[in-house]
Amino acid sequence: DVKVTQSSRYLVKRTGEKVFLECVQDMDHENMFWYRQDPGLGLRLIYFSYDVKMKEKGDIPEGYSVSREKKERFSLILESASTNQTSMYLCASSLEGRISGNTIYFGEGSWLTVV
Amino acid sequence: AQKITQTQPGMFVQEKEAVTLDCTYDTSDPSYGLFWYKQPSSGEMIFLIYQGSYDQQNATEGRYSLNFQKARKSANLVISASQLGDSAMYFCALQPRGKLIFGQGTTLQVKP
Numbered sequence: 411d412v413k414v415t416q417s418s419r420y421l422v423k424r425t426g427e428k429v430f431l432e433c434v435q436d437m438d439h440e441n442m443f444w445y446r447q448d449p450g451l452g453l454r455l456i457y458f459s460y461d462v463k464m465k466e467k468g469d470i471p472e473g474y475s476v477s478r479e480k481k482e483r484f485s486l487i488l489e490s491a492s493t494n495q496t497s498m499y500l501c502a503s504s505l506e507g508r509i510s511g512n513t514i515y516f517g518e519g520s521w522l523t524v525v
Numbered sequence: 526a527q528k529i530t531q532t533q534p535g536m537f538v539q540e541k542e543a544v545t546l547d548c549t550y551d552t553s554d555p556s557y558g559l560f561w562y563k564q565p566s567s568g569e570m571i572f573l574i575y576q577g578s579y580d581q582q583n584a585t586e587g588r589y590s591l592n593f594q595k596a597r598k599s600a601n602l603v604i605s606a607s608q609l610g611d612s613a614m615y616f617c618a619l620q621p622r623g624k625l626i627f628g629q630g631t632t633l634q635v636k637p
Contacts, residue, residue, distance in 0.1 A: 441623055450534065452616060453627035460623055469626070498568070502625070514560070514625065516570040 413437075416501050416517035423524050429488040431520050433501030439515075441504045442484035444468075444476065446497040447519075453500060459484055491524045498522075527552045529619045531628035538607045539636050545592070546602040546631045548617035557621040559600040561591065564614040564630075573615075576600060607635045 417432035433442065441460050445453040445468075455468030457476040465476050473495060477485040484503075488495055501517040528551040538544040550559065561573040576584045576591045584591045592601040604611055612635045617628040 443625060445627070450629060452531070452629035453618075455624070455626055458624060466624070468624075500570070502570075504625070514572070519568045 414501055414503050414515045414517040416499075416520045418520050419518065420521045421523070423488075423491050423522065425492060425524055427488075427491050427524075429491045429522065429524075431486040431488075431499055431501075431522070433484045433486070433503075433517055434482050435484075435503040435515065436482065437503065437515065438481065439503040439505055440481075442478065443502040443504075444474075444484065444486045445500045445502070446470070446495075447500055448497050456486065491522075493524050496522060496524045527554070527619060527621055527624070527626055529617055529626055529628040531617055531631050533631045534629070535632045535634070537634050537636060538604075538611075540609060541606055543603060543605045544607055544633065546604070546615050546617075546633065548600045548602065548628060550598050550600060550617075550619045552619060552621045554621035557619060559591070559593070560618040560620065560625075561589070561600075561602045562616045562618065562627075563611075564616065566613070570616075574602065604633075609635050609637060611635050 414435045423429050443458040444456045447453050454470050459465045459478045475487045499520045504514040530549045557578045559576045563571040574584050574586045574589045576593045583593050588605045590603045614630045616630050
């Protein structure tokens with residue numbers, strides 16, 4: 411059974427802490443994505459990666475960085491967490507190139523609260 | 526720049542009736558894909574339907590159909606014979622060249 415696994419389902423962190431959100435896929439996918447989801451704003455793309463060590467900024471990269479040292483793992487890093495980064499974070503992965511919708515896989519989401 | 530817009534924050538429909546969820550998009554890429562996803566309260570993202578920009582016919586998947594009007598840049602989702610289990614958030618998404626971007630979402634509530 412194919413899977414995208416996000417390391418933590420629920421996290422509570424303090425303002426200023428460094429936060430790591432991990433995402434692992436077991437499908438040998440080239441593309442991986444990080445989104446945040448907020449009410450009324452939908453899913454907004456933070457960063458995506460189309461290969462190991464390759465990354466591109468999405469629509470809202472400020473305050474975030476990413477790391478992709480291995481093909482199966484894509485990490486989202488909040489260098490200094492702030493309360494406005496309280497959100498639900500979704501990871502996704504897909505094959506390279508033109509694909510149909512049913513080959514994009516999502517993780518279960520990570521609910522982050524920054525206090 | 527690529528953009529995707531869902532203008533209906535919330536919709537109601539009576540059980541067994543049909544409902545249309547609106548989606549418009551903008552991209553300069555001649556080749557792209559359009560998707561609809563369902564997100565129930567559990568948070569999982571469920572793929573519903575896909576339309577390629579060069580597909581000649583509108584996509585259909587069971588009770589879901591996509592009304593694709595390329596010249597108007599719209600990709601509306603039609604759900605026929607609504608069921609109570611259709612109550613959820615629905616997202617339209619655009620994929621030009623690998624990047625996948627989502628609209629703001631529409632919350633659908635099906636009334637018994």
